[in-house]
Amino acid sequence: PPAACIYSASEARRPPLTHPVSLLDLTSVFSQAMATGSNSQEIRPSPELPKQLPFDFLKKITNDFSAERKIGGGPFGNVYKGVVPDDGRLLAVKKLQENAPMPPDKTFNNEVQNIMALKHENVVELVGFCWETQKKLVQFDGRYIQADITESVLCYEYLPNGSLQQNLFVTKTAEAVPSAEPAIDWSTRFKIIKGICQGLLFLHKLDIPIIHMDLKPENILLDENMVPKIADFGLSRVFGQEQTRLYTQTVVGSYGYMAPEYLYRGEISTQSDIYSLGLLILEISIGEQNCKDKNQPSARNFIDKGTRRVDTRAHSIQVCILRYRRPPSS
Numbered sequence: 001p002p003a004a005c006i007y008s009a010s011e012a013r014r015p016p017l018t019h020p021v022s023l024l025d026l027t028s029v030f031s032q033a034m035a036t037g038s039n040s041q042e043i044r045p046s047p048e049l050p051k052q053l054p055f056d057f058l059k060k061i062t063n064d065f066s067a068e069r070k071i072g073g074g075p076f077g078n079v080y081k082g083v084v085p086d087d088g089r090l091l092a093v094k095k096l097q098e099n100a101p102m103p104p105d106k107t108f109n110n111e112v113q114n115i116m117a118l119k120h121e122n123v124v125e126l127v128g129f130c131w132e133t134q135k136k137l138v139q140f141d142g143r144y145i146q147a148d149i150t151e152s153v154l155c156y157e158y159l160p161n162g163s164l165q166q167n168l169f170v171t172k173t174a175e176a177v178p179s180a181e182p183a184i185d186w187s188t189r190f191k192i193i194k195g196i197c198q199g200l201l202f203l204h205k206l207d208i209p210i211i212h213m214d215l216k217p218e219n220i221l222l223d224e225n226m227v228p229k230i231a232d233f234g235l236s237r238v239f240g241q242e243q244t245r246l247y248t249q250t251v252v253g254s255y256g257y258m259a260p261e262y263l264y265r266g267e268i269s270t271q272s273d274i275y276s277l278g279l280l281i282l283e284i285s286i287g288e289q290n291c292k293d294k295n296q297p298s299a300r301n302f303i304d305k306g307t308r309r310v311d312t313r314a315h316s317i318q319v320c321i322l323r324y325r326r327p328p329s330s
Contacts, residue, residue, distance in 0.1 A: 051116065051128040052109075055151045058082065058130055062093050072163075072218075076235060081158065090158035091127065098149060105131055108152065115234040118206075122199030124221055124231045128155035156231070160224050164192065164280075165217035167226075169289050188226050189284050195228040196220060200277060203233055204270045210234060211268055215276035216257040217283065256290050 061082035062069050071092065072079040082091035112129045119125065130153040138147045161167060167184060184192070203210040212219075212233050219231045259275035261267040283290055 051155075053128045053130050053153070053155060055130050055132040055134065055153065058093055058095075058153050058155070061085070061091065062095075065093075065095055074232060075214075082155070090160075092124075092156040092158045094154040094156065096152040096154065098151075105150075111234070112154070118202075118234075120199060120202045121227065122195045122229055123202060123233055124159065124229045125157045126154060126234065127157055129153060130155075159221035159229060161222035161226060163218050164220035164222060164228065164284075167222060168217060168284065168287065183287075184226075192220070192222075192226065192228045193281055193284055196230065196277065196280060199228070199230040200273060203230070204273070209270060211270055212273050212276070213262070213268065214254055214257075215273055215280065216254060217280065220280070 059065065061084055062080040065078075065080050069080040069082075070078055071081050074094075077094055077096040080093045080095065082093040083089075084091065108131055109129075112126070116126045116129075130151060133148050133150045135146050136149040137144045138149070140147075169183075200212070200215070203212065210233055212230065214232060214235075215230070219233075221229050221231050223229065255263065257276045257279055259272040262272040262275075279290055
């Protein structure tokens, strides 16, 4: 699934907080998901496995991986919109880079099929894959030679509403009419927060937990009903945690969501994802973007500023309620 391009939100379009909220409310959401998430999770093997697709078929449905079909990109490859000719079904086709640190073919196939067996409302479904070796002309020492190149592709369900990044931090064109309405209303935001918590809980509660390692708005996709789905969650399984760490650290915009112990010391645990989740909850709640400076090494300033805004607004709301119940004259 695509890691969408970054969009900057102007001050005029920054959605206001439209519902009384406190930090306690926000941090309790994950706990609520833990209490209810087990009922919504399910792992079942697909009767159609393995869904190994020919590379020529994937070239056809993406118009030979053309630029106009490109809908996103990430550290391991680009994502293209695929249209199946027979039924018009849409797929998100992730073509992995040829120089990506690929595991042996048996390991790749096993891990991909394990990921395909995971089904949950709040994680993007992997529906097919390709692992195919073809002859290609490549340049070597100033001359072209034929070499065996392995094409590896992952095919996901297509989510029509794009990423949380695109929806939460909307950039209006010059021709667009300005609107005072928030890009996403509070009830939808709360639904998105709860869905992300449930999806992450599902991944962490697997027999062999999946640690995302790159949780950020670009990796939260939204379906037609604005239900959130976590994307790119299985790459640490396919490529290994250390390779995933090395690759994600090179991606613009990822730094500000990484837990300090993960970023600086390479310590990998589910708690690293919880740190990223907290930043996502704060962003969604106050409508302000973390990582405006794409090279910032830490989210410390954003956390301090964001929590002050939440605390100040919550206090103001409480004062208004008290004044309503007990007028100043009394």
